[in-house]
Amino acid sequence: MAEGRFQVRRRAGVRLWLSAAWLIVLVIVALFAPYLAPKDPLEQDLFAGRLPPFWMQGADAAFLLGTDSLGRDVLSRIIFGTRIALTVAVISASLTCLVGAALGLLAGFYRGWVDVVVSRFIDIWMAFPPVLFSILLIAVIGPGLFSIILAIVVIDWTRFARVIRAEAMTQSAMDYVASARVAGRGRFGILLREILPNVLPIIVVLLTLEMGIAVIVEAILSFVNLSISTDDPTWGGMISEGRTSIHQAWWVLVFPLITLFLTVLSFSQLGEGLKNRFDPVLR
C-alpha cells in the first residue's frame, strides 16, 4: 500500500511538471511571438483561403497549420493569440485575487458589518449566471482588453472571497491567534503576520486556477464576438470562426482548441498539484 501511494504521488508529480512545462513554453512563445510566427497574423490572402495543414492534399508548406477563410495563417494567429491569453490570465487573475482575497480576509477576520455586507454581495453574485453577467458587462463597457480584465475581476472576486473568508474564520479561531493577541499584537498586525501567511497557500492555489478560468472567459467572450476586435488574433475568436466553418475547414477550430484545452488543463492541474503539495501545511 505504501508503494501504491508513492506511485500516485509520482504520477501527480509528472502531471505537475508537464503542466508547468507547457505553461513555460507558452510564456516563451508569447515573449518571442514576432520571431517565432512564420507570417503576419493579420495578413490576409484571399487567394490562399482555407488551405489545409501541411500533411494534407493541396496544402501550402508556407502555412504549416493551414489558413482560415480570409487566408490568414492559423499557426501565426495561435502564436500571437498566446500573448492576449497570457496577458488576460496573469493580469485579471492577479487583480481578482487581490480584490477577492482582501475582502475575504476582512470579512472573515473582522466579522461584524463588513462580513454582513461582503456575504450579502457574495449571495447576490452567486445568483447571476456568470457567463451572462460577463457578456452583459462587456456590452456595457464596450469590448477591449481592459474591459475583459475588468469584467473578470468584477465577476470572479467572489471565488476568492468565499474561500478566503471561510479560511480566515477558521484561522482566527486558532490558539496561535489568541496567543498573539495576548502578546499584545494589534488586530491588523495579527491579520497581516499571523493569518495571511497561513492563508497564502490557498491563495496561490486559487490564483493558479483563476488564470485558467480567465483564459476560458476570454475565449468565451471572443466566441460571442465581444472580446477585443474580430481582427486581433485571439484563440476564442479563431474558435468562433472555426465553429461556423467546421464542415469546410476543421483545422481552423481544431488547432486553437487544442492549444486552449492544454492551457486550461495545465493551469488546473498545476493548481491541483500545488494544492496537494501544500496539503500538509494546510492540515
Place this chain on the structure above:
Amino acid sequence: MSFLSVRNLSARVKGGGPLLRDVSLDVAVGEVRGLVGESGAGKSMIGKAVLGILPKAVEITSGQIMLDGVDLLALPPAQRRIKVGATCALIPQDPLTALNPSRRIGVQITDRLVDILGWTRQRAEERALALLGEVQITEPTRVLRQYPHELSGGMRQRILIASAFAAEPKLIVADEPTTALDVTVQKQILKLIAALQVRHGTALLFVTHDLGVVSKVCQKLSVLYAGKVVEDSAVADFFRAPKHPYSAALLAATPKYTDPLAGLQPVPEAVIAAVRAEVAHG
C-alpha cells in the same frame, strides 16, 4: 468437539510486519473463550479473520480457520460469506457507529433474516420483537420503528446483541462489546450477554483487554502478546496459577484481583523483554 478451530494462523500487513504469528485456538460448541492482550496484540484481528472482515491491507499468510469442520480459507468468497453469515454473528465494539443512522431499528434486525436466510418478513418481525423483549427493552414495538440516534448507547448495544442472537448462530464474536459504554451500563450488558449465551447455548469468542470481564463470563482463555498466543488455559487455572510470566504480570497489573491496597504492579520491563525475545524466536 470444537465448533471453531483456528490452526497455525499467521497474518501480516501487506508489505509490512507480521500481525498474527502461528495462532491456534479452539472454541467448543456452547463454550465461551476469552481472548485477552494489550491493544495492538492482534486480538481483534483473530475475530476479524474468522468473520472475513480483515482490512484490505492485511493478508493471511498461512494457517486454517476450521468452522464446523470446513476450512473457511479454502472456500470461494461468496460461499464463505454465506457460511459465516448463517452460522456466526458479531457483537461490535462501538454501538454508536454499528447501527446504520439512516435506517429504522426494525429493518436493521430483520433484513438479513429475510435477505440472507430466506425467512418470511412476518417471521423475522416476530423474531425481532421477541428478542427485544429478551434483551429487556421496554416498548419493543415503538423501538423497532425508531432511528438509532433516538436511542442511548446502552439501548443500542442491547439491540445489537439482540440482532446477533437473531438467527440462532452457533458462534458469536464479541469484540470488546462493553469498552465504549459507561461503567454503569457495562455490567448490565455483560450480564445480558452471559444470560443469553447460556439460554441459547451459543459458543462465544470474547475479545477483551479486561481480565475482570474474563473472570465473569469465560471458561477458557487465550492470552495474546504481539500476535502470538502465549497462554491457553481454563479460566479457573489461569487465575489460580498463570503458566506464563507475561500472563502473571498481566494479572498483577489488574487491580481487582490483587490486594487493592498493594497498588498496581506495572508489567516489569524484564518480563516484556523476555516475551519479546520469545515471540521473535518463535
Place this chain on the structure above:
Amino acid sequence: MALLQTLILRVITTAVTLLGVAVIVFFVIRVVPGNPIAMMLPPGATAEDIANLTAIYGLDKSIPQQFFIWGTGVLGGDFGTSITLKQPVLELVLGRLPATLELSVLALVMAIVIGGAAALTGTRLRETRVEGGIDVAQGMALSVPDFLWGLVLILVFGVLVPVFQISGRVTPSLQLPFVSDFYLVESLLRLRFDLSLDLLSHMLLPALALAIPLAAIIGQLLKQSLKETMHLDYVTLARTQGYSEAKVIWSQALPNAILPTLTLVGVQFTFLIGGTVIIERLFSYEGLGNMAIDAVINRDLPLIQGIVILFAVIFTGVNLLVDLTYAALNPRLRHG
C-alpha cells in the same frame, strides 16, 4: 419549529438577494452607451420619432423612477415589452424556459448517472488500476469547463463521427403537434418516440458537455463519502451477516453517503444552469441563454432584465429546494 424558522429566514434572505440582483442589473444596463431606441428605427428617423418611442418605453424618465415603475410592474407579473421582439417579456421568457429546463435536467440526470456509476465502481474496485483510471479521468473532466467539452464533442460526434446533431433543438422540417414548450416531455407523453429521438439527438451533446464536469464532481465526492462510510462498523456488521460487497455498498453505505453529496449537487446544478448560456449559444439551441445573448447584443433592456431575474429566481430557488430536501432527508434533523 426550528425547521420553520430556518425556512422563513431563508425566504427573507432569498428575497433580499433577488432585490439586489434586480437593482444591479437595472442600473448596470442603463449605463449602456448607445440608445436602443435609435437602433430599432430605420436610418432616416427624426429626433422627434426617437423621442416619442423613448417615451413609449419609459426611457425618458430618471433611472430611479424607471426602476420604481418596472418594479411595481414585476410584482404584478408585468415584466414590460421586449424592444426588439415587441412581445411581452414574460411570455417570451416563459416560452424559452422549458427548452433550457429540459436541457439542464437531462444534463443533471446524465451527471448523476455517470458520476454515481463512477463512484460505485471506484468503491467496489478500490485500490485497483480501475480506481486509478477513474480518478485520472475525473481529474481531466473537472479541469476543463463545459464550453471546451462542448467544442470537443462537436468535433468528435458532429464532424469526425457525425452521429448526433450539433445545432438546434429539433429538426426544422418536422411537424410538431405540441401544445406546450416542453417538447421532450410532451413527445414522451404523446408516445411520439420518433420526435423524442430527434429531440434527444439534438440535446445529447450539449447536455453531455454540461454534465461532464458535474459528473466528475459527483463522482469524486460520492466516492470519498462512500469510502469513509465503508470503514464504519455498521458496514462491517453487514459484511459479517453474509451480504456481498456490492450489496453492502449499495444498501448500507450509499444511503448515508448520498446526503453530503446532495448539498453540493444543488449548488453545482445552479452552475450547470449558468453554463447553459454559452452551451446553448455553441449548439444554437433555442433556449433562454441563447435568447439572453441576443438580447444583450441588441440592447433589449426589458428582455435582459427579465431573463437575468428569471435566472436568479431559478438559482436561489434551487438552493432553497436543496436545503429543504436536505432537512427532510436527514432523519436527525427531521426528528430534532
